[in-house]
Amino acid sequence: MKKLLILLALFPALALSDPLKFEQIATGVYVHHGEHKDLNASYGGDICNIGFVIGKKGIAVIDTGGSPKVGARLREAIREVSRLPILYVINTHVHPDHSLGNAAFKQDKPVFVGHGKLAEAMALRREAYLRNQIEWVGADAAGTELIPPSLAVAATHDLDLGGRTLRLTAHPVAHSPADLSVFDTASNTLWTGDLLFIERTPSIDGNIPNWLEVIEQLRTTSAAHVIPGHGSSTTRLGAALDDEKRYLETLLADVRNAIKQGQSMEQTIPTAARSEQGKWLLFDAVNRRNVALLYPQLEWE
Numbered sequence: 001m002k003k004l005l006i007l008l009a010l011f012p013a014l015a016l017s018d019p020l021k022f023e024q025i026a027t028g029v030y031v032h033h034g035e036h037k038d039l040n041a042s043y044g045g046d047i048c049n050i051g052f053v054i055g056k057k058g059i060a061v062i063d064t065g066g067s068p069k070v071g072a073r074l075r076e077a078i079r080e081v082s083r084l085p086i087l088y089v090i091n092t093h094v095h096p097d098h099s100l101g102n103a104a105f106k107q108d109k110p111v112f113v114g115h116g117k118l119a120e121a122m123a124l125r126r127e128a129y130l131r132n133q134i135e136w137v138g139a140d141a142a143g144t145e146l147i148p149p150s151l152a153v154a155a156t157h158d159l160d161l162g163g164r165t166l167r168l169t170a171h172p173v174a175h176s177p178a179d180l181s182v183f184d185t186a187s188n189t190l191w192t193g194d195l196l197f198i199e200r201t202p203s204i205d206g207n208i209p210n211w212l213e214v215i216e217q218l219r220t221t222s223a224a225h226v227i228p229g230h231g232s233s234t235t236r237l238g239a240a241l242d243d244e245k246r247y248l249e250t251l252l253a254d255v256r257n258a259i260k261q262g263q264s265m266e267q268t269i270p271t272a273a274r275s276e277q278g279k280w281l282l283f284d285a286v287n288r289r290n291v292a293l294l295y296p297q298l299e300w301e
C-alpha cells in the first residue's frame with residue numbers, strides 16, 4: 001500500500017487523468033502526433049496521428065489510437081475542450097494503431113464511420129489483432145474491440161458537424177484494403193490516414209500502383225493543412241507526396257528488377273530501395289516488411 005502511494009505521488013497520472021497532448025492546427029481542428037515507434041511488442045499504442053474536429057452541433061473523432069486506454073486519453077482531451085456530443089468516430093483504415101481505441105467511445109453512442117470494405121477487413125483480422133494486442137500493449141489491451149462502421153462509405157460522403165462539413169473519400173486498395181481520407185471544408189484540412197507518411201518509412205499493406213494513383217488524386221486537393229497518418233502536420237502537401245512517391249516508385253522498381261535478375265526474396269530485402277535508407281525513420285524494419293509483402297505479389301506479374 002505504502003509503495004502504491006509513493007508511486008502515485010511520483011506519477012500522479014496513474015491516479016488521476018492523463019489526457020493526451022493536442023495541438024490546435026486550425027479553428028476547431030485538434031491533432032495529437034504519436035511517437036515514431038514500430039508496431040511491435042510493447043509499442044504502447046500511441047504511434048499514429050489521432051484527433052478531432054469540433055463543429056457547432058458536435059464533434060467527429062478521427063482515428064482512436066492503438067488501445068482503449070489511448071482512446072480514453074483522447075476522449076479526456078476532447079472533454080477538456082468541449083462538452084458537445086461526440087457524433088462520429090471515423091477510422092481512416094483497419095490498422096490496429098489507428099483503430100483499437102474505438103471501444104473508449106462506445107459510451108457516447110457515436111456513428112462509427114469507415115470505408116465500405118472496412119468491416120470485411122476487420123472481420124478477417126479480428127482474431128489476429130486481438131491475439132497480438134496483449135503483446136503489443138500489455139495490460140492496456142483490456143477491453144479492446146474491433147468495432148466495424150455503422151456508416152460505410154462506398155465512394156464519398158459528407159458529415160455535417162454544424163457550420164463545417166467533413167468530406168469523406170473511400171479509396172481503392174492502396175496503403176491498405178480500406179483507406180478513407182477526410183477533408184474539412186471549414187479549415188481546408190486534409191486528414192490522409194496512412195495514405196501519407198511523413199518522416200516515417202511508408203508501410204505497405206495494399207497495392208503500390210493503386211497507391212501511386214491515389215497520391216495523384218490527393219495532390220489535386222487544395223489543402224491549407226495536411227495531417228498524415230504518421231509524422232508532422234504540414235502545409236506542403238505536394239512536397240510530402242513527392243517524397244512518398246519517390247520511395248514507393250524506387251521500392252517497386254528495385255523489387256521488380258531483383259526478380260528479373262533471378263534474386264531471391266532474402267537477397268532482395270537488404271538491397272531494395274537502399275537509396276532511400278537515410279531519408280526515413282524505422283527504415284530497416286518497415287522496408288523489410290514491405291519487400292516481404294511486395295516480392296510475392298510481383299513474382300507472378
Ligand SMILES: [Zn+2]
Pocket residue numbers: 093095175176194229
Ligand atoms: Zn496503417
